Amino acid sequence: MLIKKPEDIKGSEITDENLYHNRRKFIRGAVLAGSALATGFIYRKLAVPSREKAPADAVARAGSYLTAEGEPSNDFEDIANYNNFYEFSTSKSGVAPRAKGFVTRPWAIEVDGLVHKPKTFDLDDLLKIAPLEDRVYRLRCVEAWSMVIPWLGFPLAKLLEQVQPMGEATFVKFFTLFDPARMPNQIEDVLPWPYVEGLRLDEAMHPLTILASGLYGKTLPPQNGAPLRLVVPWKYGFKSIKSIVKITLTNRQPNTTWGDYAPNEYGFYSNVNPNVSHPRWSQATERRIGEFGQRDTILFNGYGDQVAHLYKGMDLGKYY
Amino acid sequence: MDMAIRLLISTREWILGNTISGEVSSENEFPVPSSVPDGATYLSACKIVIVMTAKPGEETGNFPHWKLLPLETGNSFMPDIKFAKLVILINGAVPLALMAWDGYNHRLGTNPLEFITHTTGIMTLLFLLLTLAVTPARKLLGQPWMIRLRRMLGLYAFFYGTLHLLCYVWFDKWFSPGAIVQDTLKRPFIFLGMFGFLVMVPLAVTSTSQMVKKIGGRNWNRLHRLVYLAAIAGVLHFYLLVKADTRIPIAFGWTLLMLLGYRLVNRFFPGITD
Numbered sequence: 001m002l003i004k005k006p007e008d009i010k011g012s013e014i015t016d017e018n019l020y021h022n023r024r025k026f027i028r029g030a031v032l033a034g035s036a037l038a039t040g041f042i043y044r045k046l047a048v049p050s051r052e053k054a055p056a057d058a059v060a061r062a063g064s065y066l067t068a069e070g071e072p073s074n075d076f077e078d079i080a081n082y083n084n085f086y087e088f089s090t091s092k093s094g095v096a097p098r099a100k101g102f103v104t105r106p107w108a109i110e111v112d113g114l115v116h117k118p119k120t121f122d123l124d125d126l127l128k129i130a131p132l133e134d135r136v137y138r139l140r141c142v143e144a145w146s147m148v149i150p151w152l153g154f155p156l157a158k159l160l161e162q163v164q165p166m167g168e169a170t171f172v173k174f175f176t177l178f179d180p181a182r183m184p185n186q187i188e189d190v191l192p193w194p195y196v197e198g199l200r201l202d203e204a205m206h207p208l209t210i211l212a213s214g215l216y217g218k219t220l221p222p223q224n225g226a227p228l229r230l231v232v233p234w235k236y237g238f239k240s241i242k243s244i245v246k247i248t249l250t251n252r253q254p255n256t257t258w259g260d261y262a263p264n265e266y267g268f269y270s271n272v273n274p275n276v277s278h279p280r281w282s283q284a285t286e287r288r289i290g291e292f293g294q295r296d297t298i299l300f301n302g303y304g305d306q307v308a309h310l311y312k313g314m315d316l317g318k319y320y
Numbered sequence: 321m322d323m324a325i326r327l328l329i330s331t332r333e334w335i336l337g338n339t340i341s342g343e344v345s346s347e348n349e350f351p352v353p354s355s356v357p358d359g360a361t362y363l364s365a366c367k368i369v370i371v372m373t374a375k376p377g378e379e380t381g382n383f384p385h386w387k388l389l390p391l392e393t394g395n396s397f398m399p400d401i402k403f404a405k406l407v408i409l410i411n412g413a414v415p416l417a418l419m420a421w422d423g424y425n426h427r428l429g430t431n432p433l434e435f436i437t438h439t440t441g442i443m444t445l446l447f448l449l450l451t452l453a454v455t456p457a458r459k460l461l462g463q464p465w466m467i468r469l470r471r472m473l474g475l476y477a478f479f480y481g482t483l484h485l486l487c488y489v490w491f492d493k494w495f496s497p498g499a500i501v502q503d504t505l506k507r508p509f510i511f512l513g514m515f516g517f518l519v520m521v522p523l524a525v526t527s528t529s530q531m532v533k534k535i536g537g538r539n540w541n542r543l544h545r546l547v548y549l550a551a552i553a554g555v556l557h558f559y560l561l562v563k564a565d566t567r568i569p570i571a572f573g574w575t576l577l578m579l580l581g582y583r584l585v586n587r588f589f590p591g592i593t594d
Contacts, residue, residue, distance in 0.1 A: 028403060035407055039414040047415075047439060051429070082430035090565035093429050143563070145431060190565045261564060280509055280560060287491075289430055294494065 051081045052096045052221070065136045065150035065216070069302070073136055074147040076216050078289050083223045084141065085242060086191055087176065087183035095223045102182060102222035104243075109228065111159065113249035114169035119162070123227050127213055129162060130154035134217065135210055137233035139240075140272045140301045146286045151231055152214025157205045165201065165249050172204040173197070173254035174230060175246035183243075191257055197241040198254035198268065199232065202310055208233055208303060211244075234303040236270045267320035271311070272301035276320045401468050408469060412476040415443055416483075433491040440484040445558060445572055447477035448551045452579040459586075471527055474547070478524040481517050488513075509560035516553035519546050551576055 054076035065073040083095040107123040132152050140146045160172070178194035180186040186193050203209060212231045213220055220226040225242025232239050238258055248254075258266035265279050274284045274297040285294040300307050311319075419439060422428050428435045451473040458466035488510075493499045503510050523544055525531070532540045555576050559569040 031403075032407060032410055036410050036414050039411045040418055043415045043418055047419075047435075078430045086564065092431075145434070188565075277506075280507060282503065282507075287431070287433065292433070292491075294492070 050097070051077055051093075052100075052223075053077065054080070054216075065134065065148075067136045067138060067148055071138070071148050073150045073216075074289055079147060079149055079215060080221050080223060082147075082289065084143075084237065085223055085225070086185060087193075087195065087243070088185050088223065090185065090190055096221070098184060099222035102226065104222070104227035107227050107245075109244060110246045111163045111248075112246075113173075114166040114251060115249050116164035116166060117162070121159075123213075126159065126228070130158040132214065135212075135231070137208075137231060138301050139231075139233065139237050140286060140297065142236040142238055142266070142270070142278065142283075144281060144283060144286050144297075145289060146295070146301075147289045150216055151210065151212040152217055152220075153210040153212035153231065155207055156209045156211050156230065157207065159211060159247075160205060160249075163249075168251045169249040170201050171250050171252060171254055172199050172201060173248045173250055174199075174241045174244055175248075176241055177243045177245045191261060195241060195257045196254065197230070197239055197256050199239070200253075200310075201249070203232065203307075206307060206310070208306060234272060234300040234307045236272060238266070239270050269311075269316075269319050271299075271316065271320075272297060273299055273316055273320070275299070276317055399465065401465060404469055405472055408472050408476075412447070412472070415439065416480075433487070437484065437487040437491065440480050440487060441558065443480040444477055444484050445551075445554050447473055447480060448547070448554055449572065449575055449579065451477055451547065452551060452576070456579060456582045475524060475527060478520045481520055485513075485517050509557050512553045512557040512560065516550045516557060519550040519553065523547060523550075548580060 067073075081096050082092050083099075084092060085095045085099065088095045088098040105123070108120050109123065109126055110118075110120045112118040132154055134150055134152055136148060136150045138146055139149050174197045176195040177183065178186060199209070210231045211228055212225070213228050215221065215224055220229065225240075228244050229242040230240045230244065253268055256266070256268060258270075259268055272283075277283055283297055286297045287293075288295050298304070419428070419436065423432060423436070426432075451470055454466055454470040454473065458464055489495055489500060493503065504514050505511065523546060526535060526540065526543060535543065555569060555572045558572060559566060562569055
């Protein structure tokens with residue numbers, strides 16, 4: 001062990017006094033910068049997920065499709081990165097990354113119940129039942145935001161005609177895939193799985209009601225309900241069930257996932273209605289994604305002239 | 321040994337900022353407090369007790385083995401409060417700065433207004449919990465100086481709460497007093513949020529040292545117990561907003577429960593938690 005005596009230490013080895021005090025400043029600077037970096041890192045991790053880009057070949061610019069009323073469609077990136085799909089994540093921006101790589105082939109859809117010709121369809125056969133058409137619809141979420149989405153699909157009625165509903169069939173029940181290995185958030189019990197939804201048969205047969213397999217003219221991204229989802233544009237978004245594996249016709253009003261979870265908050269009909277509040281928040285206005293202000297919500301999401309007759313004489317406050 | 325002691329003293333200086341002047345040696349030239357064990361070296365200049373031990377069988381003249389004993393004033397030390405406050409000031413502003421930067425670059429996701437509203441709300445709750453964590457932390461760790469960081473944490477809670485309220489009043493209600501009043505009276509979760517914010521107002525107003533003097537420490541403490549109400553209202557406000565996945569609000573709730581539970585235990589069984 002070499003221990004230097006003071007006279008052995010060269011002048012050049014002794015730390016300059018200024019430098020010595022600068023060192024203190026340096027350490028403080030490092031503590032400040034280091035902690036700020038760490039805080040920033042944690043914030044980034046928790047708060048801002050990356051967004052999935054639109055496919056290069058997609059005609060996915062905002063406004064490249066218009067609704068019948070001339071409202072411009074939302075950007076592909078907005079539609080594909082803001083999803084309520086609890087099977088993957090309860091965070092709307094967290095669904096897209098977790099749904100990436102979701103396998104949708106092979107895919108079978110079983111149609112049974114009160115029908116004359118029950119059948120299990122292979123997805124690719126099912127998509128040949130009727131020509132796929134672009135349908136630019138408003139989507140109004142129960143959370144009071146909305147978008148305009150150019151779906152690609154065909155009327156649900158065309159599928160139901162194939163299986164020939166019996167006379168006593170009055171309701172249709174839909175089931176989402178249950179497979180926690182592929183839908184990772186199904187291991188959490190945030191909702192009772194599988195997700196189920198229902199329509200009255202006349203609602204299901206309505207020409208506005210479609211099965212969608214695409215978006216912006218392309219295959220539906222997994223986060224938007226691939227490979228096949230329901231779209232009922234005059235009802236709150238959660239009625240439009242995603243990743244359907246089974247459709248059953250019945251003569252009783254089916255239970256629905258959100259209706260079971262909170263019966264006083266989510267009714268069977270769940271028609272868009274500015275006059276019937278969610279018990280915890282108002283439904284009178286909505287934020288259209290991409291806009292700064294609030295819009296007034298329209299009864300039946302603006303499709304009243306086509307669907308109001310379905311609910312003639314019904315108390316919409318009671319049958320919410 | 322000289323080197324080792326110099327190193328200790330310098331390190332302590334760098335961290336704590338109190339400069340020591342004069343020559344320091346390993347000789348026992350300072351008065352030894354009664355608590356220092358036999359054979360230990362006490363350096364009053366840096367308030368460090370050094371125990372030197374020689375390993376059996378080792379030749380004399382070898383570098384002595386030493387260890388540090390607890391600092392003189394019972395484990396507590398006085399860091400540079402100003403610097404500690406600066407660290408909190410900077411770190412508390414980081415989320416806001418990043419959010420502003422992301423907003424400028426259009427990177428706040430699909431629903432930026434909702435994102436800003438939610439993030440400022442979460443930050444409010446986070447700072448409320450941090451404020452409430454100061455007392456348990458300083459007692460459990462035996463660091464009384466930590467109390468002096470509490471005001472800044474509390475003011476950050478109020479600051480983010482104000483931004484959060486502004487988001488609601490602006491983005492959701494367009495500064496319409498009628499709509500805000502109606503919403504507040506009709507919706508429990510809005511009511512709780514408003515209540516929590518209004519409770520924080522007098523606390524922020526009376527946060528200055530002058531106000532503490534004016535009101536008197538006892539009364540000031542009583543008044544500032546309102547922060548418990550603000551935090552409870554805030555967590556419930558969050559819980560009622562969520563549709564189904566209540567894990568995060570429940571985590572906030574448990575944390576708050578522990579922080580308030582500590583105070584209850586301390587009140588009815590004083591000394592147990594020290």
